[in-house]
Amino acid sequence: MTEELPRKRPLLSLKNPPKPKVKPTLRWKCKPCGGIVVLTGKETEPEVIRCPACNARLGKAGQFLSDPPDVDHIRARKFTE
Template sequence: MSDQPPRRPILKLKNPPPLRVEPPAPAPVKAAAVPSVRWKCKPCGANVPLTGDEAPTDSIRCPACNARLGTAEDFASNSPRVRARRIETGA
């Protein structure tokens, strides 16, 4: 015979553990639709964030220069009389 010891047998499991089946991932939550119209302050040119959650009588001010641009109701009307320019975005 040889100088090496005999090889050990490979052990096998009689009852392997059950396969873990992961539940399917939930569908991703769609982000809220970005408004297709954004506004820019006429005096300074800064972007004016409007969320649509403002009360109609809330005064909208520029975050950069603090200029009063109008009320939320003015921004929502078809022909707004506000101190801001409309920026159309592709949507």
């Protein structure tokens, strides 16, 4: 007599797996020189943001990342293409 092994259950998969939450990159335009500053959202709140083109101090990351941004204390404006 041969014993039959139990059938293996099929593996289930998700049709629409959840997407990881990624913070959008924010693009700002430096007011003094017009250079583009890219913020990834990984910056810490007290970190100073500087323009990569002219090295001007634009503000702190907390001011850029607050909702709404603290535009009175930032030396940059949102960049739209």
